[in-house]
Amino acid sequence: MAKARVGLYAVHGEELSRTHKSCPKCGPGIFLAEHENRRSCGRCGYSESKSAPLPKAKPAKAAEPKASPPRPSAPAAPSAPKG
Secondary structure, three states: OOOOOOOOEEEEOOEEEEOOOEEOOOEEEEEOEEOOOEEEOOOOOOEEEOOOOOOOOOOOOOOOOOOOOOOOOOOOOOOOOOO
């Protein structure tokens, strides 16, 4: 059964143009599905983000551990007499 190609092409006068991007792995004729934040290929699973890639964060300097204030020790419980 043939799949619908409605919306994958646009006609401008005498020219036919593609409205969706082709899959770089599968080649021309296999279109990427348009999602809200990504494009994906249903044939091979290729996926790409629509948004610009986030800049790489610089690693934070390792801070030296701070010495914690001394804790007050709990009074020792009286031991039961042995007998």
